[in-house]
Amino acid sequence: MHTAENTMDRVDDWVVLLDEDGLEIGTAPKSSVHGADTSLHLAFSCYVFNERGEVLLTRRALGKKTWPGVWTNSFCGHPAPAETLTDAVHRRAGFELGLQIENIELALPLFRYRATDSSGIVENEVCPVYLARAVGDPTANPDEVMEFTWTDPEVLRRSVLASPFAFSPWMVLQMRELETFGA
Template sequence: MIETPETVVLLAEDGSVVGTAPKATVHTTDTPLHLAFSCHVFDEHGRVLVTRRALDKRTWPGVWTNAFCGHPAPGEDTVQAIARRAERELGLRITDVRVALPDFRYRAVDASGIVENEICPVYTARAAGELSPAADEVAEWAWIDPAELRAAVAATPFAFSPWLGWQLAAWEGDYSPSA
């Protein structure tokens, strides 16, 4: 099977679409604002999935983060994009996808100088099956109690992606699959 190169949706400061670009060319030291999503996956016990980014990832290699992130293709429904990415990155089917932070936006620079610059709504989902993470995406993974994750991020923020810390700080109320 031949994989089609991913394309991201470029955005103006007001969030309106201004074009598209190949994903491989977007994440640089001068990354344009683009559309993304972030997903926190919970299991039947209320635990949340954290993943450690593969060591050969271009941005933030080796850091712990939420279950997965991605980019909807031009014209793609975000919930469908989330399901597609969960399958590709984690080998996982998900259900009950809900938006938790619809207006989340961030800009961060990693140690190599690569910039993330995204309007990135944050979603929750429930795991519906077993994990089988792709080695080029995930180095390690764990299911953790949400309160323990908050404590770990607060104690050692350098071990986690900056967006995870910002998302947890922005989360109003209960950090759970029903939030």
């Protein structure tokens, strides 16, 4: 599933810029947006569950620009200009995890965060959070995901809240709000 048709997942893809009210004000190349003074932009996070009710936890590849090697939610990304969020969620599930998903549900429509990586790169995103069900098993793209595991949602929540330094900052904040994880 990691083919040339996934050209929007290259380093030079574009993001949707937002004003402080979350309204679209333009677009910019992703590579030019993420830095020490990152503009507010649109993103999304997704938590994928299997038929046993376990959630897919992924560890970001060491080559990632921000938070390399950190454990995080199943996957996340940025919708392209004029792309719906649900289309972007499907696209990234395929690109990062070689995974088809179904039953996509919007869990946190207004989630927003700002965090600074140890390298000084800032994430500044309006980042709606989705839940979805896996169709089949993941085949991780090694440029995106170095490892993954299925785990019990409540065990994950307790782990994230007890050891937040081991997880992505957006995931730590999301765990405090997601009812699915016992918030």
